[in-house]
Amino acid sequence: MGRPKRQDEPYSDAMSLHSSAGDSSSVPAPYIDDDAPELDINDLPPNYSDVPAPSEVSVSIPMPMPMIGSAMNETVRPDDFGAKVVVDHESGDQSWVASSIEDPARLEDYINRLAVSPPRPYMKLVGTHTATTRDSKGKEEKNTVTDFDVMVELTPYLFSDAAYRESWSRLRTAEDGEKTYRGTILARRAVGDRSIEGVGHDLQHPLQEWCHRFAASPAGLKRFTFRRRMVGFDAEGVKHRLVELVRRTNYRGHLRVELVTKDAHVHFYNEARINRWRLTSWIRWLFFLTLTFIFTWPYLFLRTKRWEVVEARWPFSETDLWGNKKYISISEEQWYNMWAQVICRAVLEKRQTLLDQSDLRRAHEGDPAFNTGSESVDGALGLFRAGMNAMNEVNRQLGWGGDC
Numbered sequence: 397m398g399r400p401k402r403q404d405e406p407y408s409d410a411m412s413l414h415s416s417a418g419d420s421s422s423v424p425a426p427y428i429d430d431d432a433p434e435l436d437i438n439d440l441p442p443n444y445s446d447v448p449a450p451s452e453v454s455v456s457i458p459m460p461m462p463m464i465g466s467a468m469n470e471t472v473r474p475d476d477f478g479a480k481v482v483v484d485h486e487s488g489d490q491s492w493v494a495s496s497i498e499d500p501a502r503l504e505d506y507i508n509r510l511a512v513s514p515p516r517p518y519m520k521l522v523g524t525h526t527a528t529t530r531d532s533k534g535k536e537e538k539n540t541v542t543d544f545d546v547m548v549e550l551t552p553y554l555f556s557d558a559a560y561r562e563s564w565s566r567l568r569t570a571e572d573g574e575k576t577y578r579g580t581i582l583a584r585r586a587v588g589d590r591s592i593e594g595v596g597h598d599l600q601h602p603l604q605e606w607c608h609r610f611a612a613s614p615a616g617l618k619r620f621t622f623r624r625r626m627v628g629f630d631a632e633g634v635k636h637r638l639v640e641l642v643r644r645t646n647y648r649g650h651l652r653v654e655l656v657t658k659d660a661h662v663h664f665y666n667e668a669r670i671n672r673w674r675l676t677s678w679i680r681w682l683f684f685l686t687l688t689f690i691f692t693w694p695y696l697f698l699r700t701k702r703w704e705v706v707e708a709r710w711p712f713s714e715t716d717l718w719g720n721k722k723y724i725s726i727s728e729e730q731w732y733n734m735w736a737q738v739i740c741r742a743v744l745e746k747r748q749t750l751l752d753q754s755d756l757r758r759a760h761e762g763d764p765a766f767n768t769g770s771e772s773v774d775g776a777l778g779l780f781r782a783g784m785n786a787m788n789e790v791n792r793q794l795g796w797g798g799d800c
Contacts, residue, residue: 472509475502482675488516488659491675495667497620500607503664507603507622511567511708515624516658517550518750521638521739525649526799543649543797545748547656548735553725554626554710563710564724569606570705572599577621577702579613606705615701617671620664622706624657628713630728631655637732642743649797670696 473481479494497503523543528536556562570576572586586599610620635653642651665671673679674696683689713723726734738751738759 471513472506474506480672480675487661489661489663491663491665493665493667493671493675497664498611498666500604500611503607503610503620504604506664507607507706508567510622510662511565511624512561513624513659514551514554514563514565514710515626515660515708517626517629518547518656518658519550519634519638520547520652520654520656521545521642521743522652523642523647523649523743523797524652525797528800542748543647544743544746546739546742547750548739549750549752550626550629550712550731553731554712556724564714565708565710567603568707568709569600569603577704579609579615579618579701579703581698581701583704601705603706606703610703613701615699617668617696617700618666618703619700620703622662622664622708623704624660624708624710626657626712627709628711628715629655634728634732637736638739641736641740645740645744645796647743647797649799670699 470483473479474492474494474496476494476496479492479496481493482491483489484491497506522545524540525543526538527541528538530536552558554563554565556564570578575583575585577583578586607620610618635655638653639651642653665675683692711724713721713727715721734756735751738755741759742749742751742755
């Protein structure tokens with residue numbers, strides 16, 4: 397059985413990353429790949445047309461799609477000798493210093509290739525409380541204690557089919573009416589823009605034109621930023637439900653729920669000695685420890701011309717012209733029903749980890765029976781598990797995580 401036909405993609409005036417060169421429409425023609433390997437329907441998330449209304453959500457919970465690793469973001473690198481690439485291991489942001497980026501065609505090619513990799517959004521829940529202790533002299537000392545720190549990745553739900561890399565991702569450039577960096581020190585609208593007065597329409601310049609403008613700029617220090625962003629996700633609604641979920645466990649500490657995105661930015665710096673220095677760790681630490689950053693930071697800020705005019709948008713959902721919302725994979729309601737039990741369990745167990753499919757499977761299938769080959773060991777482990785479950789239940793009843 398061949399691969400099923402792709403569904404029609406929603407209308408957008410932005411450029412699709414899956415459009416062929418020279419197409420007059422942003423929506424690619426459907427095709428059939430008869431040589432594609434056979435897929436089990438259970439391996440695929442539900443189509444957006446199959447998503448039920450929130451009141452009709454079934455108790456049965458679909459399994460998530462395969463996780464997308466950060467290695468996807470590491471396959472594109474500058475091809476000129478001696479180029480410098482610095483990756484922030486916390487955020488996944490990249491900074492390049494390369495002479496090739498001042499070639500408009502090569503810069504455009506880099507961005508098109510980087511746009512194929514998705515951003516990596518996470519729902520992050522952190523609970524803390526303040527513990528007050530006294531030393532031998534009776535002096536009070538307050539410390540912040542982390543009760544739990546759990547994350548769930550949303551990247552798999554930006555694809556309708558992760559195996560075939562099918563998504564609704566599109567490159568978008570800034571409109572004239574948007575306030576952003578356009579080869580300037582400060583963000584501003586395009587010169588001569590009349591949209592703020594209600595006259596005319598916002599114009600979008602193609603990526604090729606922005607690459608030529610960047611290359612033609614005589615500025616000594618330049619930075620062109622490419623951004624990836626998830627759109628169409630009701631982050632505030634999901635945050636509200638997760639806060640309620642944690643508070644129902646009678647947690648009394650300080651709770652922070654946020655949407656964080658990794659691999660979101662790639663900064664292109666022109667080849668210049670100062671740009672190499674600004675990305676060298678030991679030089680940055682030297683300026684910080686000697687407090688000379690007080691003088692160098694204003695210099696770099698005023699000397700660097702910035703472009704932030706292009707982004708790759710990865711829709712979680714899109715709304716058509718008639719107001720109908722369509723999902724690329726699953727809805728926020730389905731996502732919450734899938735992960736709520738897993739998150740609640742991780743919070744009560746005070747875990748600090750990234751939750752994955754193994755946690756999802758364990759939460760919905762129950763704990764496996766111990767089978768070490770020794771009845772006494774199995775019994776002891778069973779009693780320990782029962783004790784932990786009892787403690788979690790006591791926490792639910794009496795409250796836990798408050799300042800002390």
